[in-house]
Amino acid sequence: MAASNIPADLLYTADHEYLRLADDGTASVGITDFAQGELGDIVFVELPPVGTAVAAHATFGTIEAVKAVSDLKAPVSGEVVEINPRLDAEPALVNTDPYGDGWLIRIRVADPAARDGLLGAADYATAIGA
Amino acid sequence: MALDHALLTRAQRTDECVLRTYAWSRPTVSVGRHQRTVGIYDRARAARLGIPVVRRPTGGRAVVHGREVTYSVTAPVTALGPAPYDAINHLLLDALARLGVAASLAPASHAVRPDGDRAALPCFAAAAGGEIVTDGRKLAGSAQWQHDGALLQHGSILVDDDQELLTCLTPDAMTPLGPVATARHIEVRGAASLRAALGRAPTVGDVADALAAAVRARDPDAEPLIVDEELGRTAESLRALYADDTWTWRR
Numbered sequence: 001m002a003a004s005n006i007p008a009d010l011l012y013t014a015d016h017e018y019l020r021l022a023d024d025g026t027a028s029v030g031i032t033d034f035a036q037g038e039l040g041d042i043v044f045v046e047l048p049p050v051g052t053a054v055a056a057h058a059t060f061g062t063i064e065a066v067k068a069v070s071d072l073k074a075p076v077s078g079e080v081v082e083i084n085p086r087l088d089a090e091p092a093l094v095n096t097d098p099y100g101d102g103w104l105i106r107i108r109v110a111d112p113a114a115r116d117g118l119l120g121a122a123d124y125a126t127a128i129g130a
Numbered sequence: 131m132a133l134d135h136a137l138l139t140r141a142q143r144t145d146e147c148v149l150r151t152y153a154w155s156r157p158t159v160s161v162g163r164h165q166r167t168v169g170i171y172d173r174a175r176a177a178r179l180g181i182p183v184v185r186r187p188t189g190g191r192a193v194v195h196g197r198e199v200t201y202s203v204t205a206p207v208t209a210l211g212p213a214p215y216d217a218i219n220h221l222l223l224d225a226l227a228r229l230g231v232a233a234s235l236a237p238a239s240h241a242v243r244p245d246g247d248r249a250a251l252p253c254f255a256a257a258a259g260g261e262i263v264t265d266g267r268k269l270a271g272s273a274q275w276q277h278d279g280a281l282l283q284h285g286s287i288l289v290d291d292d293q294e295l296l297t298c299l300t301p302d303a304m305t306p307l308g309p310v311a312t313a314r315h316i317e318v319r320g321a322a323s324l325r326a327a328l329g330r331a332p333t334v335g336d337v338a339d340a341l342a343a344a345v346r347a348r349d350p351d352a353e354p355l356i357v358d359e360e361l362g363r364t365a366e367s368l369r370a371l372y373a374d375d376t377w378t379w380r381r
Contacts, residue, residue, distance in 0.1 A: 069188060069274065
């Protein structure tokens with residue numbers, strides 16, 4: 001199995017989502033390189049409309065790979081302020097660039113302290129046995 | 131669909147694994163959870179022809195449930211090992227061997243990514259890696275939904291290849307379609323069938339018995355499913371979702 005890419009500047013969940021915090025109080029959410037590798041070829045991503053309130057650890061969408069549909073879980077609570085417009089036509093971006101063009105949603109984080117419950121890169125690497 | 135969904139919710143609360151096999155009372159088309167149907171299949175034409183269309187909670191693409199056997203498996207995600215999709219396909223291979231069918235799993239190189247227009251392709255148009263094939267053609271199509279710690283896998287094993295019926299539901303179909311029974315006998319390239327593999331068509335009961343035997347080979351204590359009051363209530367509460375056209379034709 002190829003080694004998973006785990007950027008040091010992101011936060012992670014045990015459900016294999018990542019959170020990229022921005023200075024303006026928003027954060028991008030996506031699935032990790034490990035997750036996309038486990039899922040296989042992504043064929044569809046279903047995301048909530050802008051304005052939707054998402055709750056930490058609750059399902060905010062689904063992602064379909066060739067073999068299975070899986071839930072997408074929010075790392076923290078907040079409001080969806082943007083969804084990745086390219087994924088409807090190019091779901092494979094989640095496979096090819098999960099931390100870049102394959103991001104899923106951007107949320108306005110409800111409570112900045114909530115990040116304290118997330119994993120750093122080293123802890124996430126341990127969690128997936130990397 | 132509703133009972134399968136209800137069994138998924140039961141698997142979330144229990145360590146219960148269930149295999150169901152069933153047939154449909156009349157030819158019905160099911161489409162995948164995310165599959166685009168609007169502009170691909172003609173809703174009015176389907177209604178005129180008396181062909182119900184339902185949307186599964188599981189993924190994958192369109193299937194004609196006519197001359198086939200449908201199965202569902204529900205289980206906690208971790209109950210079937212680290213690769214539940216593969217574990218279920220090996221169970222199917224065992225059952226098929228008991229019927230006398232020498233099937234195999236398609237190699238990973240068969241992986242398909244049905245982007246764009248290809249997303250509208252029928253399930254049996256192509257075999258993805260790990261799916262069940264005979265002579266390189268797809269015999270069983272399967273798709274899974276994992277939700278809150280449990281999984282539901284749906285699949286279809288073709289007795290005869292009647293998947294051509296799907297082409298009659300496309301907006302540009304030229305047919306005044308004859309009786310559905312006629313469509314059952316149309317030869318479709320690309321899919322396999324139990325009749326082609328065995329030289330005869332096993333009954334739904336034959337296939338169900340083979341699947342049950344494969345389950346008992348793995349778990350001698352397996353028992354028949356009893357739809358108790360709670361399970362029945364849950365299924366009933368979910369029935370409206372799957373009967374709702376806003377779900378079926380949502381995209």
